[in-house]
Amino acid sequence: MSAPAEAMAPALRHRLSLLLQRNWRSLVLFVPFFWLLLFFLAPFFIVLKISFAGSVIASPPFTSMIEWVDEGVMHIRVVTDNYAYLWEDDLYVKTYLNSLKISSISTILCLLIGYPMAYAIVRSSHTTKHILLMLIILPFWTSFLLRVYAWMGLLADQGTINGLLISLGIIDEPLRMLYTEFAVYVGIVYTYVPFMILPLYANMEKLDWALLEAAADLGARPMTTFFTVTLPMTLPGVLAGSLLVFIPATGEYVIPDLLGGGNVLMIGRVLYNEFNANIDWPVASAVAIALLLLLVLPMMLYQHIQGKETENA
Amino acid sequence: MNAGKRSAFLITTTCFGIAFLYIPMILLVVYSFNKSRIVPVWGGFSTKWYGVLFESEEVWEAVSLSLKIAAVNACFATILGTLAGLALVRFGSFKGRTLFSGMISAPLVMPEVITGLSLLLLFITLNEFVGWPNERGFTTITIAHITFSMAYVAVIIQSRLAGMAQDLEEAAQDLGAKPFRVLTDITLPLLAPGMLAGWLLAFTLSLDDLIIASFVSGPGAVTLPMLIYSRVRLGLRPDINALATLIILVVAIGVLIAAWIMFRQQKQRELELKMSEES
Numbered sequence: 001m002s003a004p005a006e007a008m009a010p011a012l013r014h015r016l017s018l019l020l021q022r023n024w025r026s027l028v029l030f031v032p033f034f035w036l037l038l039f040f041l042a043p044f045f046i047v048l049k050i051s052f053a054g055s056v057i058a059s060p061p062f063t064s065m066i067e068w069v070d071e072g073v074m075h076i077r078v079v080t081d082n083y084a085y086l087w088e089d090d091l092y093v094k095t096y097l098n099s100l101k102i103s104s105i106s107t108i109l110c111l112l113i114g115y116p117m118a119y120a121i122v123r124s125s126h127t128t129k130h131i132l133l134m135l136i137i138l139p140f141w142t143s144f145l146l147r148v149y150a151w152m153g154l155l156a157d158q159g160t161i162n163g164l165l166i167s168l169g170i171i172d173e174p175l176r177m178l179y180t181e182f183a184v185y186v187g188i189v190y191t192y193v194p195f196m197i198l199p200l201y202a203n204m205e206k207l208d209w210a211l212l213e214a215a216a217d218l219g220a221r222p223m224t225t226f227f228t229v230t231l232p233m234t235l236p237g238v239l240a241g242s243l244l245v246f247i248p249a250t251g252e253y254v255i256p257d258l259l260g261g262g263n264v265l266m267i268g269r270v271l272y273n274e275f276n277a278n279i280d281w282p283v284a285s286a287v288a289i290a291l292l293l294l295l296v297l298p299m300m301l302y303q304h305i306q307g308k309e310t311e312n313a
Numbered sequence: 314m315n316a317g318k319r320s321a322f323l324i325t326t327t328c329f330g331i332a333f334l335y336i337p338m339i340l341l342v343v344y345s346f347n348k349s350r351i352v353p354v355w356g357g358f359s360t361k362w363y364g365v366l367f368e369s370e371e372v373w374e375a376v377s378l379s380l381k382i383a384a385v386n387a388c389f390a391t392i393l394g395t396l397a398g399l400a401l402v403r404f405g406s407f408k409g410r411t412l413f414s415g416m417i418s419a420p421l422v423m424p425e426v427i428t429g430l431s432l433l434l435l436f437i438t439l440n441e442f443v444g445w446p447n448e449r450g451f452t453t454i455t456i457a458h459i460t461f462s463m464a465y466v467a468v469i470i471q472s473r474l475a476g477m478a479q480d481l482e483e484a485a486q487d488l489g490a491k492p493f494r495v496l497t498d499i500t501l502p503l504l505a506p507g508m509l510a511g512w513l514l515a516f517t518l519s520l521d522d523l524i525i526a527s528f529v530s531g532p533g534a535v536t537l538p539m540l541i542y543s544r545v546r547l548g549l550r551p552d553i554n555a556l557a558t559l560i561i562l563v564v565a566i567g568v569l570i571a572a573w574i575m576f577r578q579q580k581q582r583e584l585e586l587k588m589s590e591e592s
Contacts, residue, residue, distance in 0.1 A: 025404060032463065033396035033409070036487045038414040039460040043431030046438050059512065120323035125434070134572070135331055140340070141564045145520050145538050146557040149545045150337035153344060156549065159353045160340055189335065195511050252583020253524055268426045272524075275430060283433070287429050299422050306418055 044292075047091050051285035054079045061099030063247075082286035092287070096294070102181070102256075103249035104265060105176075107186040111238065111244045113189065114196035121197070122204040126248040135202070136194050148187050148258050155183050155259070187255040192248070196241040203237025236305060243302040247295055267291050318483040324360040336341040338561060345554035352549035362555040371540060372556070379537040381527075382451060386458040390515040391508050393466065394466025399500070401467070429528030432457045436529060449531030457529045464513035465518060473507035473547040 050280075053062040086092040121132045139147060154160045155177040162174040177183055211233070215225040253268040260266070267287065274283035345363075349356025387527060397417050400407075425517050444558065446453055481503070485495045501508075523538035523558055530539065544550050 013466060022503070026399075027395045028414075029400045029404065032393045032400070032467075033413055033419075034392055035460070035463070036413070037437065039432065039456060040367065040416050043435040046434045047427075047431045068548070095418070113330055113333075116323055116326040123323070126567065132327065132331070134568070136332070137567060138564070139334055139338070139518055141524070141568065142561055143538065143541070144539070145523055145541055145545075146341065146553075146560065147337065149541070149549075149553065149557070150341045152545065153340060153549055153554075154337055154355045156353060158351065163353060193330070248424060251426055253426055256422045262420065268424060271426045271430065272357075273529075277522040281434075286432060290432050291424065292427060295422075295424065302422055303415060303418050307414070 008296075009126050019052075028260070030083055038302060047285045047288050050282055051082055051289050053282045053285075054078055054081065078248055080226055082282045085283060086290060091265070092270070092290075095267050095270050099250050099267040100294075102184060102188070102264075103246050103252075106185055106249050107242050107246045109185065109189045110193045110196040114193050114200055114241060115234075115292070117193075118197045118200035118204055122203055123209075131172070135190065136279045140194060144191060145254060147191060148255055149185065151187055151190065151259060152178060155186070159219050160237060178259065181260035182261065184256050184266075187259040188245075188249050188252065191255065192245045195244040195248075199235065199240040200237040203240070207233050217227050239303050240302065240305050245307070247298050247302065250295060251291060315558040333563030338557075341554055341557045342561060345551065347551060348525060348534075350551060352551055352554060353585045362551040363559075366555045371535070371554070372537075374534050375537040375540040376449065378534060379520055379557075382455050382458060382536065383516045385455050386462055386519040387512045387516040389455075389459045391512045394463040394511055395470050395501075395504065395508055396443050397463065397467040398470025399481035399496075402471050409413040417467050420461040421468070423461075425522070426528075428461060429457070429569035432460070432525065433528045449529060453524045453529040453531070454534065454536065457525050458515075458522060461525070463516050465506075465514050466528075469507050469514065470504060473504055477503060477549045503576035566577050 049064050097101045117136075121129055121136075124132065152159075156162070157174040157176065157178065159178065161177065162171075165171045166174065179200060211229055212225055215229050216222075220228070251268040252266060253272050256269050257272075258265040260269075268291075271284055271287045271291065274280050344352050344355075344358060346358050347355055348361070400409075401414055401417065404410075430454075431470060433449075439445060440447060447578075454543045482495050482499050484490070485499050490498065502584035521538065522536075523542050527539055527542075528537070537542075541553060542555065545553055
């Protein structure tokens with residue numbers, strides 16, 4: 001090889017590797033990016049579009065937004081009736097408020113149960129900690145549907161709880177629990193409490209517990225220490241856990257359907273029925289968009305927290 | 314932490330919490346051996362509901378469809394999620410990064426009814442304009458599941474990558490390995506445990522999904538959760554208890570095996586650490 005070529009080689013190789021690096025990167029990025037654009041982002045625009053369409057009895061059961069009225073005159077029809085309908089019909093507004101009420105109260109209940117549990121797990125010995133964590137995660141791997149179904153057996157009029165209470169002589173008549181709002185609360189707290197415990201645990205695990213001892217040494221009462229030191233330090237975990245419970249609980253379908261029956265109005269259930277039973281796609285789409293608008297702030301807040309977590313790690 | 318500091322309150326709450334999580338599942342198992350047709354009323358021991366379950370062809374078809382979807386979904390979700398995680402952690406800033414990271418984490422919190430509805434409407438629109446998919450079932454359910462499972466895989470991969478020392482990759486690069494070679498020979502093998510965890514999670518998420526599958530499925534394609542749901546909607550059924558017992562059994566065995574493998578690996582690591590200290 002001649003001297004200039006030899007001098008060129010590293011530069012060339014460098015160039016080539018840079019090029020390869022760049023192309024390899026765009027390939028790694030392109031595949032998942034394209035997938036999400038097609039199957040995650042695009043569908044929302046379709047829902048948005050259909051929410052502004054009129055309902056007709058046809059297949060598909062909605063009117064087209066763009067119509068060609070003779071000789072190339074394009075006619076864009078935007079129907080806002082669906083949203084007006086949601087606003088005017090008492091049922092939808094009530095359902096929204098009821099969903100918010102149920103998911104907020106459930107979130108608070110999860111926090112009340114999950115916080116002490118996460119705290120206890122963090123403060124327990126190495127082996128106990130692992131066993132407890134495994135016990136919390138284990139239900140995740142079994143069927144969600146079957147765990148909700150289990151409560152049907154517990155709460156039914158002839159169910160385990162009523163049977164137990166009657167045989168103990170506490171009550172004479174079975175308590176009506178299944179197909180009430182109470183059952184929905186039990187179901188949501190039961191299935192979502194691990195979502196509260198795990199982010200709280202992850203947050204508490206990283207804390208400097210010497211601060212608590214310092215507060216105690218300086219004469220702070222346990223309650224004072226809790227409200228001025230522990231709670232502020234664990235706030236990011238509280239927020240992450242609460243959002244992880246609140247957001248999916250608001251749109252929940254299975255729990256209100258199986259445990260609440262027809263008596264509990266929740267928006268996820270209305271959406272599902274509007275779509276599958278009433279076959280009113282435009283209204284179902286409008287309900288979906290309205291639900292999304294309701295949840296967009298909590299969702300962005302969650303992403304913000306998650307982003308910070310990843311940066312810190 | 315020292316044992317003395319743990320208050321009675323914390324121990325009580327934890328015990329109640331664990332009992333709250335497990336008593337319903339234990340009762341599911343107990344009632345699966347109930348002779349009586351009315352689930353919560355004990356009528357003596359019997360295994361007849363397992364027989365009823367095994368005779369049902371519907372159940373077997375649903376199980377096989379669900380397992381097929383879960384396996385294909387897990388493989389694709391692991392590949393796509395790993396790529397997405399790599400891009401988000403190792404690529405620094407790039408055009409559309411905010412959109413990309415938003416799209417990756419949104420499925421984690423998106424209500425299932427919205428994801429299901431929007432994907433169904435996409436499939437219908439695609440069918441109208443490009444003629445695909447002309448029937449809904451295995452393919453559409455799998456695509457829908459990949460879309461949300463890949464987000465979970467990406468989260469696992471992101472946290473593994475963030476916690477992984479980059480010195481091996483840098484050493485390989487310094488020794489002249491091309492970036493692609495670094496990826497295949499160093500990064501991916503190091504990520505393998507994370508990818509396995511992601512695969513398992515994607516597999517379970519798919520097996521567990523009812524709502525999204527109900528939206529994007531067509532006539533004839535009934536997954537296991539769809540079958541269970543159609544049966545329990547009308548009330549308690551002892552054969553569903555038998556099915557639940559079998560699912561819990563499979564999960565428990567799987568978790569025990571995983572725990573045993575992890576335990577052995579830890580022992581191995583401790584042993585190696587000890588040997589290297591001694592030498």
